Amino acid sequence: MRINRDQLINAYRRMKTIREFEERLHQEIATGEIAGFTHLYAGQEAVAVGVCAHLGPTDYIVSTHRGHGHCIAKGCDVKAMMKEIFGRRDGLCKGKGGSMHIADVSVGMLGANGIVGGGAPLALGAALAARMDGAGKVAVAFSGDGAANQGTTFEAMNMAVVLKAPVIFAFENNHYSEHTGVSYAVGAKDMASRAAGFGMAAHKVDGCDFFATYNLMTEVIAYCRAGKGPVAVEFDTERFYGHFEGDPQRYRASGEVDRLRATRDCLKAFRAKAIDEDLLDSNTLATIDTEVVALINAAVEEARTAPVPSAADVLEDVYVSY
């Protein structure tokens, strides 16, 4: 084990925060109070946290439409995120972006992205910026299995190899590209071997196993920081909700989500291993759970009563100057 107790506590707190954030949003969206499209990350927490646990505020990530988990894992303020999703003036993006466009460049979170496949070129660019600074910084492009099929992602992988850019292509295979199965939509055997075909190191890992993910990423990020070039990692993970909130999920097998929650829950697996191997005790975990629930409750209460933007704000921030 290459992770100390404090790091483990932090990782569990982040994973639990993501889960609670998403489970609570699922309830709040059902009331109709939150507008627009929301894509929940519940089930995939070990990937975002297992990757971002190795990153500092000067490293970069680029996220996807399913971005809340990446934001929390990279250190975005949870209350400001909640306000943003509620469309409030004091939200992280002043109510201009909403769920699909949360960003905070001050912590290296270069944006969730509503365009599937839009992010990989951006992460490559952040890696080129990092390379100019020469301080061993890296950039991570989180992509789903859907984005893995976009030409922009292929371009970014090729160019990253050509330029030996310090970028990690993190492919989260949750087995559904929106409402279509990966076995149908990905022509290659898997995303990792396809990435390897571009000439980069590529790995596969169980993304529901935080410890396996964390350990692999220790190696991957060290490799990237050392200037050895890009790496691709395919994470086998699970999506506990639909493509978007409101998705009737008619493509799921009967009882599938219950089975996934019973057998493929990364938080349950984390707790079991942490307790079994005496890494963390159940009281410590329970205390974190209680604190996280209180944080999310407070975030929702504050967001609900926070001031809304005004019509005059529509024209703000289109340009720096015009």
Place this chain on the structure above:
Amino acid sequence: MAQMTIREALSRTIRAEMERDPNLLILGEDIVGGNGTAGGPEAIGGIWGMTGGLYASFGPKRVIDTPISESCIVGAAAGAALAGKRAIAELMFADFVGVCLDQIYNQIAKFRYMFGGRTTCPVTVRIAYGAGLNCAAQHSQAVYSMLTSIPGLKVVMPTTPADAKGLLTTAIRGDDPVMFFEHKMLYGETGEVPDGEYLVPFGHARVVREGRDATIVTCGALVGAAATAADKLAAEGIACDVLDLRTTSPLDEESILDSVEGTGRLIVADESPPRCSLAADIAALVSSKAFAALKAPVELVTAPHAPVPFARELERAYLPSPATIEAAVRKALAYR
């Protein structure tokens, strides 16, 4: 002051800005050229000849030859900008905007707004555009009208060497994304260029000719055509105001409206096709804000609603010219 071409003015400005700002990088296809060949790096220096020598001066981390991957050229420039750098991205031909439109339209144009003003995206996308070299439908288009319609972008088109320097400097140093259109037929245009620091602010049209009888609003390669038409008409005592917009976003509405208030007649010469075009936009502006001043219908001189053709005769027929602009002025003046 020194005499030089637009090509030289752009090339020197890029070099000067690279020297001035160590946070500036430039990327594009063949901007170094020759990598992976017997000729070696710098065999080309950009197909338009403006980026030669940069690689030797500033190195591979700041002067980046890319594979043919336009989405990644613009996207990587944008990602570098979000990460605190400034970037110049070169698109070899404006038509390739079609390949990377997502990165322009959905990404760089929207970051600042979507992210609540908490970031900037200082990317200058240099784009060679326009017809005249018989390059046909996929290497000749004037796509500035389409990009002018996108909130979050600025759109710039220099027509003199001095403006090439001043506008490019403003573009690179500014914090908003800029679509910098360079007309292929104007690269060899010569003129005086001020020495040292020289910035031309956006949103200010250049008065090319002054006159009381009609206003010709134009941009890009048609500025020269409009000036030629105006000179011919001047010989007959018809005096035209000719405005070179220089930037179509922001648009110098004030200069357009002031001129039309004085002349009462407006001709817009625009190299893009007519529907939802710059010409249509300016006609709408004037008819809604200076209707009472108009003495004649607005005359639109544009390319036709057709792709750019190949053959010399066809391309000549496609493009607005001094003759078609002159005819439009005469038509406006003849209206009673």
